[in-house]
Amino acid sequence: xxxxxxxxxxxxxxxxxxxxxxxxxxxxxxxxxxxxxxxxxxxxxxxxxxxxxxxxxxxxxxxxxxxxxxxxxxxxxxxxxxxxxxxxxxxxxxxxxxxxxxxxxxxxxxxxxxxxxxxxxxxxxxxxxxxxxxxxxxxxxxxxxxxxxxxxxxxxxxxxxxxxxxxxxxxxxxxxxxxxxxxxxxxxxxxxxxxxxxxxxxxxxxxxxxxxxxxxxxxxxxxxxxxxxxxxxxxxxxxxxxxxxxxxxxxxxxxxxxxxxxxxxxxxx
Amino acid sequence: xxxxxxxxxxxxxxxxxxxxxxxxxxxxxxxxxxxxxxxxxxxxxxxxxxxxxxxxxxxxxxxxxxxxxxxxxxxxxxxxxxxxxxxxxxxxxxxxxxxxxxxxxxxxxxxxxxxxxxxxxxxxxxxxxxxxxxxxxxxxxxxxxxxxxxxxxxxxxxxxxxxxxxxxxxxxxxxxxxxxxxxxxxxxxxxxxxxxxxxxxxxxxxxxxxxxxxxxxxxxxxxxxxxxxxxxxxxxxxxxxxxxxxxxxxxxxxxxxxxxxxxxxxxxxxxxxxxxxxxxxxxxxxxxxxxxxxxxxxxxxxxxxxxxxxxxxxxxxxxxxxxxxxxxxxxxxxxxxxxxxxxxxxxxxxxxxxxxxxxxxxxxxxxxxxxxxxxxxxxxxxxxxxxxxxxxxxxxxxxxxxxxxxxxxxxxxxxxxxxxxxxxxxxxxxxxxxxxxxxxxxxxxxxxxxxxxxxxxxxxxxxxxxxxxxx
Numbered sequence: 001x002x003x004x005x006x007x008x009x010x011x012x013x014x015x016x017x018x019x020x021x022x023x024x025x026x027x028x029x030x031x032x033x034x035x036x037x038x039x040x041x042x043x044x045x046x047x048x049x050x051x052x053x054x055x056x057x058x059x060x061x062x063x064x065x066x067x068x069x070x071x072x073x074x075x076x077x078x079x080x081x082x083x084x085x086x087x088x089x090x091x092x093x094x095x096x097x098x099x100x101x102x103x104x105x106x107x108x109x110x111x112x113x114x115x116x117x118x119x120x121x122x123x124x125x126x127x128x129x130x131x132x133x134x135x136x137x138x139x140x141x142x143x144x145x146x147x148x149x150x151x152x153x154x155x156x157x158x159x160x161x162x163x164x165x166x167x168x169x170x171x172x173x174x175x176x177x178x179x180x181x182x183x184x185x186x187x188x189x190x191x192x193x194x195x196x197x198x199x200x201x202x203x204x205x206x207x208x209x210x211x212x213x214x215x216x217x218x219x220x221x222x223x224x225x226x227x228x229x230x231x232x233x234x235x236x237x238x239x240x241x242x243x244x245x246x247x248x249x250x251x252x253x254x255x256x257x258x259x260x261x262x263x264x265x266x267x268x269x
Numbered sequence: 270x271x272x273x274x275x276x277x278x279x280x281x282x283x284x285x286x287x288x289x290x291x292x293x294x295x296x297x298x299x300x301x302x303x304x305x306x307x308x309x310x311x312x313x314x315x316x317x318x319x320x321x322x323x324x325x326x327x328x329x330x331x332x333x334x335x336x337x338x339x340x341x342x343x344x345x346x347x348x349x350x351x352x353x354x355x356x357x358x359x360x361x362x363x364x365x366x367x368x369x370x371x372x373x374x375x376x377x378x379x380x381x382x383x384x385x386x387x388x389x390x391x392x393x394x395x396x397x398x399x400x401x402x403x404x405x406x407x408x409x410x411x412x413x414x415x416x417x418x419x420x421x422x423x424x425x426x427x428x429x430x431x432x433x434x435x436x437x438x439x440x441x442x443x444x445x446x447x448x449x450x451x452x453x454x455x456x457x458x459x460x461x462x463x464x465x466x467x468x469x470x471x472x473x474x475x476x477x478x479x480x481x482x483x484x485x486x487x488x489x490x491x492x493x494x495x496x497x498x499x500x501x502x503x504x505x506x507x508x509x510x511x512x513x514x515x516x517x518x519x520x521x522x523x524x525x526x527x528x529x530x531x532x533x534x535x536x537x538x539x540x541x542x543x544x545x546x547x548x549x550x551x552x553x554x555x556x557x558x559x560x561x562x563x564x565x566x567x568x569x570x571x572x573x574x575x576x577x578x579x580x581x582x583x584x585x586x587x588x589x590x591x592x593x594x595x596x597x598x599x600x601x602x603x604x605x606x607x608x609x610x611x612x613x614x615x616x617x618x619x620x621x622x623x624x625x626x627x628x629x630x631x632x633x634x635x636x637x638x639x640x641x642x643x644x645x646x647x648x649x650x651x652x653x654x655x656x657x658x659x660x661x662x663x664x665x666x667x668x669x670x671x672x673x674x675x676x677x678x679x680x681x682x683x684x685x686x687x688x689x690x691x692x693x694x695x696x697x698x699x700x701x702x703x704x705x706x707x708x709x710x711x712x713x714x715x716x717x718x719x720x721x722x723x724x725x726x727x728x729x730x731x732x733x734x735x736x737x738x739x740x
Contacts, residue, residue: 053619082621089619097612100605101727107602108609111622114602131601135729143731155731178620 004066006031006214007052007073007087007182012061014047021047023238025061029182029231034208034215036225036246039235040258045218046092048235049184052216053089054078067181083112088180090171092187092218098160102151102170105159106142109177114138145173149203165196169203176207182214183207189221197221201228226250234258277331285324292316315359322348322363322370329374338378345374369708380716408679415585419578429577433584433649435689437642440588442669442681444638447595449667450676451604452631453611455512457663458499458519462492462636464526464658466643471539471653472532481545481648485641492640493633495522500632504625507614519663526655538654544576545583545648552576580649587645591638592678598634600728607631608676608728665689672713674720683721687713 005028014022022044029035037045050056052063054076063073071085081087097105107114117134146152149169154162159170168188175183188204189197205228208215219225225232225246232249234242236258242249249255297316300307325344333341352368418424418432441463448456469488473479479487499518503511526533533539544552551560552575563575598604606627609617617624647653669688673680692706713721 055615055618078618079621079623082619083623084621086621088621091616091619095613095616095619097609097616099612099725100608101730103729103731104605104608104727107729108605108617108622109620111602111606111609111620115606118601118603139729139731146731152731156727158725174620 005029006066007216008062008064008066009048009052010062010064012048012051012063013059014044014051014056015059020238022051022058022235025235025238025240027233027240027243029214029216031181031214032208032212033230034204034217034228035231035233036217036219036229037233037235038219038222038225038249042237043235043258044238045235046186047238049089049186049216049218052081053087053184054081065182082178082180086179086181087184088175088178088182089184090168090175090186090188092190094164094167094171096159096167096171096174099158101156102146102159102162103139103142103155105170105174106145106177107138109174110138110141110179113179141177145177148206149173165192168192168196169200172203172207176211180213182216184216186218187220188217189219189224197224200224204228273335277328277335280331281324281328284327285320288323289316289320292319312359315363318358318363319366322367326370326374329370330377333374333378341374341378345371345378347371348374408682411679411682412589419581424574424578426574426577429574429581431690431693433577433581435685436581436584436588437646437649438666438669438685438689439682440584440591440642440645441639441666442673442685443588443591443595443678444635444642445666445670446676446678446681447598447607447638448631448635449670451595451599451611452607452628452635454628454631455508455515456632456635457512457516457660457667458522459515459635459639459666460658460660460662461499461519461522462495462639463643463646463662464522464655465492465495465636466640467647467653467657468526468533468539468643469640470644470647471542474543474648475539475541481543481644485644488644489637489640492643493637496632496634496636497629499636500629504628516660516663519658519660523655523658526658533655536654536656538652538656539647540652542647542651542653544651545580545645547579552579580645584642584645584649587641591641594638595678603627603630605728668710672710672720674717674722674724676725677720677722680720680722 008028010026012022012025013020025044025048027035037048039045047056051058051061052073054073055078058074061074065071065073065085065087067086071081073081073085073087076085097108100108114131114134118131119128143152143155146155149166149172151162151166151170151173154166159167162170168191172183172185172188175185185204189200192200201224204215204217207213208228217225217229229246232242232244232246233240234249234252234255236254241254241258242252244252293316296319297311297313299310299312301310325348329341329344329348332344349368349371352364352366352371358364358367415432415436419429441459445456445459448454448459466488469491470481470484473484473487474481499515503514506514527536529535546552546560547563549560550563550566552563562571563579599608606617606622607630609620609622610624610627610631614624617627646657650657665688669681669684672688673682673684687709691709692703717723
């Protein structure tokens with residue numbers, strides 16, 4: 001019902017020397033859907049993310065993003081994936097620009113748009129109107145996001161001074177300020193308390209429905225995954241072991257085995 | 270009170286003992302050359318005074334650290350008064366020493382108060398940082414002083430010479446601040462671009478007869494292309510590794526200049542470089558054919574100071590252009606991308622910022638300003654040789670940036686005045702000059718570990734600052 005997939009991951013394999021971190025994984029994610037990738041520690045979830053966002057070059061496989069045209073992500077340079085294919089991501093361990101203010105973090109995210117408006121800095125240097133207008137518009141975008149994540153009052157504080165939960169939200173807002181088609185979130189609920197976690201759920205749903213983009217989510221917190229995701233992909237030891245709607249996946253014996261261990265696995269449960 | 274005082278006295282006594290042990294051979298004896306050999310001279314009085322000062326100095330510091338502010342202040346004042354008094358101490362150095370000891374105690378005592386005051390001020394309502402308002406005022410005051418300095422009686426030859434030197438380093442500091450302070454690329458070979466600018470002007474003016482003003486942009490462009498040249502191979506390097514490679518680059522340029530005799534005249538250097546002109550008017554005693562000297566044009570007698578003042582205004586203007594450019598570019602996307610790159614390169618890449626271009630522009634722009642400064646240096650000195658572009662110059666420029674507070678514009682000015690000015694002002698101290706210089710450096714690093722001015726002003730604000738009560 002949702003039309004063509006936004007991103008198709010086909011036969012993705014990533015080897016580090018002798019270690020196969022991701023082994024022949026195929027799945028797709030659709031626009032206006034939250035696709036969750038789950039799996040036990042070391043299952044290769046973050047490696048899949050790093051391949052999609054250009055931090056690793058996959059050993060084998062094709063990553064196709066379909067938008068105005070087809071982008072073959074595995075052939076693009078790291079920054080081009082953000083710049084041209086418009087895939088944005090957050091990190092497992094938050095990576096803000098801690099010394100810069102909250103607002104500046106959101107302005108840096110709009111770099112490419114502003115860079116064009118500033119005529120590669122020349123117009124901006126002379127304070128031309130064209131650049132000033134673009135900057136005002138960019139501040140407007142940033143302000144709207146600050147309102148959504150409830151950080152307007154902290155806009156001029158260094159991002160590193162914010163409490164942990166606020167930093168998580170800011171990182172998502174920063175990724176959204178790049179104007180992405182696909183948002184990849186690497187454990188956004190890690191370290192959040194139940195109230196913050198519920199706020200995050202609401203934010204992600206509003207991004208899915210309001211902004212209408214595809215969201216790819218790595219998450220350990222099952223309450224988040226089961227409540228908000230539309231589609232779940234389960235990885236274990238680098239392989240895809242299950243895929244489907246959250247309720248189906250939850251009942252899948254292979255998934256239960258991966259998470260809880262088997263009888264042969266020993267007495268631990 | 271009793272046991273604590275006893276403890277402090279014991280501590281001070283121990284310190285004095287250590288000082289005596291260290292100082293007895295260094296200060297206590299002095300070797301003399303009496304023609305047919307060396308002989309000793311004893312300076313036990315000097316040593317004694319120094320040890321007594323150290324005893325009371327230590328006592329004062331521990332009292333201050335213990336919160337006994339008033340006795341400490343009194344002790345500091347007494348020491349300061351003795352040092353500054355006309356009382357006949359055996360050497361000028363001892364006068365300085367005793368005064369400094371007193372000053373140190375006083376500073377140490379009032380430091381917590383001052384810090385507390387600053388902290389209160391810093392967290393004033395709405396978080397308006399007072400430091401930033403003060404920095405603005407200092408900036409404006411310094412600019413006024415800089416503009417009118419040559420017209421005041423202070424503007425004699427010696428001062429102007431020093432002022433030109435300081436301003437050259439201010440400009441270099443501002444230029445390097447782009448690379449190190451904003452983009453966070455630790456560059457230990459900055460002097461290479463300074464050398465490229467200097468040799469560009471020296472060669473183009475002596476070989477092709479081009480004037481200062483037409484070479485200036487060319488020299489900047491030359492230096493910028495050398496910045497790109499350095500930038501490409503070091504794109505993947507960070508931190509220590511980057512520092513090592515840039516340092517090597519600086520040495521390569523110097524060694525090439527030293528050995529490529531056909532181009533650079535090698536260690537003999539290039540001489541009789543023409544100075545800058547003012548719309549074709551020359552600053553010299555006699556003008557070449559068809560030109561006019563400034564003194565002739567104005568109908569005043571020639572003095573060497575005219576040239577110096579002219580040079581002073583040129584470097585002031587060049588430095589201000591550098592400053593203006595930096596202030597402006599910080600508010601542009603490219604400037605913000607530099608700062609973001611300093612904070613986290615991985616995150617930059619994830620946001621679609623091209624790290625290659627961003628780094629290269631930082632290198633090129635920083636190098637360009639060094640090139641401008643270099644061609645000014647050549648025009649001022651009228652003689653350059655590879656000797657002027659040794660590693661120590663890079664180290665001094667970097668110290669200015671770090672000491673001033675990474676990324677702070679006004680900090681660079683203060684640090685340049687301290688680092689370049691102090692050694693000159695301390696000349697009266699003779700052999701102890703570098704000791705005083707070192708002491709000043711240590712004090713700054715102890716009391717302001719993040720540089721003189723560590724405040725960072727955001728490049729853009731959502732909530733405009735309300736100036737109420739800030740100034």
